Amino acid sequence: MSDSMNSVFDSANTFTIDGRRVPFKPGQTILHAALEAGVYIPHLCHHPELKPHGSCKLCTVTVNGRNGSACTARAMPGLEVENDTPALNDRRRVLLQMLFVEGNHFCPGCEKSGNCQLQALAYDLEMLAPHFRHAFPERPVDASHPDVWLDLNRCVMCELCVRASRDLDGKSVFMLAGRGAESKVVVNSPTGLLKDSALSIDDRAAHVCPVGAILPKRVGYAVPIGERQFDQATISHQVDYLARRTIPIKAVEPATETEGA
Amino acid sequence: MFALETAAHPETLRRIAIDPVTRVEGHGKVTLLLDQDNKIHQVRLHIVEFRGFEAFIEGRPYWEVPVTVQRLCGICPVSHHLAAVKAMDLIAGYGPLTPTAEKLRRLMHYGQIMQSHAVHFFHLASPDILLGFDSDFTRRNIVGVALDHPEIAKQGVLLRKYGQEVIRHTAGKRVHGTGAVPGGMNKALSRAERDEMAKDIDQMIAWSLGAVHMVKQLHETNPAFYNVFGDFRSNMMGLVRPDGALDFYHGALRAVDADGQTIFDQVDYATYQEVLQEDIKPWSYMKFPHIKSLGAENGWYKVGPLGRIQAASYLSTPLAEAERQAMMALGGGKPVHGTLMYHWARLIEVVHAAEMIRDLLNDPDILGLDLMAEKGPRRHEAVGVIEAPRGTLFHHYRVDDDDLVTYCNLIVSTTNNNQAMNEAVRTVARQYLDGKEITEGLLNHIECAIRAYDPCLSCATHALGKMPMTVELIDADGQMLHSLSRG
Numbered sequence: 001m002s003d004s005m006n007s008v009f010d011s012a013n014t015f016t017i018d019g020r021r022v023p024f025k026p027g028q029t030i031l032h033a034a035l036e037a038g039v040y041i042p043h044l045c046h047h048p049e050l051k052p053h054g055s056c057k058l059c060t061v062t063v064n065g066r067n068g069s070a071c072t073a074r075a076m077p078g079l080e081v082e083n084d085t086p087a088l089n090d091r092r093r094v095l096l097q098m099l100f101v102e103g104n105h106f107c108p109g110c111e112k113s114g115n116c117q118l119q120a121l122a123y124d125l126e127m128l129a130p131h132f133r134h135a136f137p138e139r140p141v142d143a144s145h146p147d148v149w150l151d152l153n154r155c156v157m158c159e160l161c162v163r164a165s166r167d168l169d170g171k172s173v174f175m176l177a178g179r180g181a182e183s184k185v186v187v188n189s190p191t192g193l194l195k196d197s198a199l200s201i202d203d204r205a206a207h208v209c210p211v212g213a214i215l216p217k218r219v220g221y222a223v224p225i226g227e228r229q230f231d232q233a234t235i236s237h238q239v240d241y242l243a244r245r246t247i248p249i250k251a252v253e254p255a256t257e258t259e260g261a
Numbered sequence: 262m263f264a265l266e267t268a269a270h271p272e273t274l275r276r277i278a279i280d281p282v283t284r285v286e287g288h289g290k291v292t293l294l295l296d297q298d299n300k301i302h303q304v305r306l307h308i309v310e311f312r313g314f315e316a317f318i319e320g321r322p323y324w325e326v327p328v329t330v331q332r333l334c335g336i337c338p339v340s341h342h343l344a345a346v347k348a349m350d351l352i353a354g355y356g357p358l359t360p361t362a363e364k365l366r367r368l369m370h371y372g373q374i375m376q377s378h379a380v381h382f383f384h385l386a387s388p389d390i391l392l393g394f395d396s397d398f399t400r401r402n403i404v405g406v407a408l409d410h411p412e413i414a415k416q417g418v419l420l421r422k423y424g425q426e427v428i429r430h431t432a433g434k435r436v437h438g439t440g441a442v443p444g445g446m447n448k449a450l451s452r453a454e455r456d457e458m459a460k461d462i463d464q465m466i467a468w469s470l471g472a473v474h475m476v477k478q479l480h481e482t483n484p485a486f487y488n489v490f491g492d493f494r495s496n497m498m499g500l501v502r503p504d505g506a507l508d509f510y511h512g513a514l515r516a517v518d519a520d521g522q523t524i525f526d527q528v529d530y531a532t533y534q535e536v537l538q539e540d541i542k543p544w545s546y547m548k549f550p551h552i553k554s555l556g557a558e559n560g561w562y563k564v565g566p567l568g569r570i571q572a573a574s575y576l577s578t579p580l581a582e583a584e585r586q587a588m589m590a591l592g593g594g595k596p597v598h599g600t601l602m603y604h605w606a607r608l609i610e611v612v613h614a615a616e617m618i619r620d621l622l623n624d625p626d627i628l629g630l631d632l633m634a635e636k637g638p639r640r641h642e643a644v645g646v647i648e649a650p651r652g653t654l655f656h657h658y659r660v661d662d663d664d665l666v667t668y669c670n671l672i673v674s675t676t677n678n679n680q681a682m683n684e685a686v687r688t689v690a691r692q693y694l695d696g697k698e699i700t701e702g703l704l705n706h707i708e709c710a711i712r713a714y715d716p717c718l719s720c721a722t723h724a725l726g727k728m729p730m731t732v733e734l735i736d737a738d739g740q741m742l743h744s745l746s747r748g
Contacts, residue, residue: 108329108332108437109325109328109332110330111324111325111328141320141321141665143322143324143663143664143665144663148626148666149322187566217664218324218353218443219323219324220322220324220325220328220442220443221324221328221439221442221447222432222442222447223447224439224440224447224448225432225433225434225438225439225448226433226448227448
C-alpha cells in the first residue's frame with residue numbers, strides 16, 4: 001500500500017468486524033470498506049458499480065448491538081460489527097430459503113449455474129434444503145428481444161437491472177411494479193415486451209443480473225464446468241472479485257436470419 | 262390383437278402382479294391373468310409412472326434444452342444430451358461440426374455406452390445369470406455376485422467407472438454435464454486428460470472381452486436354455502453408416518425383418534414419421550411404435566444391442582466384429598432372437614465402445630482446439646437421433662422466431678422396444694409358467710425377460726398430455742358411477 005493511501009487509513013478511520021480492524025475512507029459503507037479490506041460479508045443486491053439498495057438483507061450485520069444492512073450503513077470510526085456469527089448466518093440462510101421457494105429456481109438445468117450469485121450464496125451458507133413450501137409461481141418468459149431474454153422465474157427482485165438501466169445506461173428499461181407478494185420486474189415499453197423497449201445488448205442492464213433472470217441469448221453453457229466463476233472457489237473466498245468486479249459486457253453472438261424467413 | 266394381450270373374460274380369472282419389476286430403471290409392473298388350472302390368459306407389461314417431460318421443454322430457449330432434457334434420466338443422460346444437441350446444431354444454423362468437436366462428442370457417447378451397459382450387465386442382470394434365475398432371492402443381487410464372483414463384480418464396477426470418467430473429461434461432470442453446445446463443444450480435451458484415459462483403456466478392452474467370453478461360456482453350458490428362453494421373431498432397427506456399419510453417434514435408419522432381410526435402409530432420420538408410427542393402448546402409459554408400411558400387427562421391432570448389431574452389416578472395430586460373428590454363427594446365417602442374447606450383444610457393444618475410445622484417444626484431432634462450427638441461417642425444426650445404450654433415440658423439436666421451443670417429441674429407446682418386451686414376457690409366460698404352480702423363481706423368469714432389454718421405464722413415458730384416456734369409477738357391484746374422458 002502506498003504512503004498516500006496509508007494516510008487515508010489513519011487510525012481514526014477504522015472499525016472492527018468480528019474483532020478484526022478494518023480501515024475505511026470517509027463516506028464508505030461498511031460493506032464497501034469490508035470488501036476492500038478483504039473481509040467477506042454475504043450480499044446479493046449490492047454491486048460495486050451501483051448505488052446501495054439494501055433490499056436483499058443478506059448483508060445484515062450487527063452494528064454496536066443493532067442489526068442493519070452493511071451495504072447501506074455508513075462506516076464510522078470505532079464501530080463494532082459482528083458479521084460471521086452462527087446467529088446471523090442462520091438468518092441469512094432463512095432469507096435464501098425464502099428467495100428459493102418464492103421463485104422457480106431450477107439450478108440443474110439453469111445456464112447461470114456456476115455463475116449465479118444466489119446459488120453460490122446457498123452453497124457457501126450450506127443451505128441444504130428449501131425448508132419452506134415452494135410457491136411454484138407462474139411467471140412468464142419474455143424472449144421477444146433478438147439478443148436478450150428475460151426469465152422472471154429466476155428473478156429475486158434485487159433491482160440491479162433497474163439501477164443499471166437508470167443510472168448507468170440512462171434508459172430506465174426496468175422497474176419494479178406491484179406490492180408485496182405481487183411485486184415483479186416490469187419492462188418499460190408500450191407492449192410490456194422487451195423487444196419494444198430501449199434495451200440493447202450493449203447495455204449494462206443486460207449483463208448485471210446476479211441470477212439467471214436477464215441473460216444474453218445464445219450464450220447458454222459456453223463456459224465449461226470447472227471454469228465458471230464459482231467453480232474456482234466458494235463465494236466467501238472470492239472477496240477480491242466481489243470488491244473489484246465490473247459489469248461484464250460480453251461479446252455476444254449476433255442473431256442470424258432464419259432460413260426462408 | 263396380439264395373443265395373450267387381452268383375455269376374453271378377465272372377471273373369471275386370478276390375477277398375479279409383479280409390482281414393482283426390480284433391477285430396472287424406473288417403475289413398471291407385470292400382470293398375469295390365470296384360470297383355475299394356472300393356464301395363462303393375459304400378460305401385460307404396464308408402465309405405471311409418467312413424466313410428461315415435453316411440458317418442461319416447451320417454452321424454453323433452444324440452447325437450454327440439451328442440458329435440461331438430460332434430467333430425464335440419470336443412467337444415460339449423455340444420450341439425451343447428444344440427441345438434443347444434434348437437433349439444436351441445426352436449429353441454431355450451424356454447419357458440419359469441426360472434426361475435434363465431433364470426435365469429442367463421440368468419445369463422450371462411447372463412455373456413456375460403456376458405463377450404462379456395465380451398470381446393466383454387472384449390477385442388474387448378472388445376479389440372475391451368475392447365481393441362477395430361481396436362486397435365493399435374498400442373495401440374487403450385486404452383493405451376492407460380489408461374494409461369489411468378486412473379480413467379476415470388481416471388473417463391472419471399474420468398467421462403469423471408466424465410462425463415467427470419460428464422460429467427466431468431456432462433459433465436465435460424470436452425470437448431467439454440459440460439454441456439447443449447439444455448434445460444437447464447450448471444452449477441449451487436455452493432454453493430461455487424454456493420457457489419464459489412455460493408460461487404462463487396454464485393460465478395459467481386455468475386461469470387456471472377458472465378459473463376452475464369460476457369457477459365451479455360460480451359453481455353451483446350456484445352449485437349449487439360452488437359445489429358447491423368450492425366443493420370438495421380430496423386426497430389428499438401428500442407425501447405420503452409408504456402408505452399413507453400425508454407428509452409435511450418427512447415421513441413417515435401417516430396419517430388417519426377422520430373417521435379416523431389409524425393410525428399409527439409409528432412411529434420413531429427419532423423416533422418421535414417414536416410416537414409423539406410434540400407437541397407444543389404454544392399459545399402459547408407454548406408446549407402441551411400429552413400422553408404418555407393415556402395420557401395427559407386423560411392424561413392431563426390437564432396438565438396442567440385439568436389434569442393432571444384427572440390423573447393421575458389421576461393427577467397425579475388429580475385436581467386437583469377431584465376437585459379433587461368433588454370436589451370429591449360432592443363427593446359421595440368420596439373426597438370433599433369444600431374449601438372453603441381448604446380454605451377449607450388449608457386452609459385444611462394450612468391447613466395441615472400448616475399442617472406439619482407444620482409437621479416438623489415439624487420434625490427434627481429439628486434442629484439437631477448434632471446437633465450434635461455422636454458423637449459417639437459423640431453422641425452425643430439426644430432428645436429432647442417436648443410438649442410446651438401450652436403442653434408437655429420437656428427439657424432434659420446433660423452435661419459434663423468439664428462440665423458444667414450441668414442440669417437442671421424444672421417442673426413447675425403451676418405447677421402441679415396448680411391443681417386443683410385451684412379447685418377451687408373454688413368450689416366457691407360455692414357456693415356463695403356463696399350467697404350473699407359480700413360484701417366486703418362475704415369476705423372476707418374467708423379470709429376467711424384461712431385464713434383458715435394460716428398459717428405462719421412467720424415460721419412456723413422456724407423452725401423457727397427448728394420450729387419450731378414460732377414467733372410470735366403478736362401485737363394488739360393477740356399476741359405473743362416473744366416467745371422465747379426454748382425447
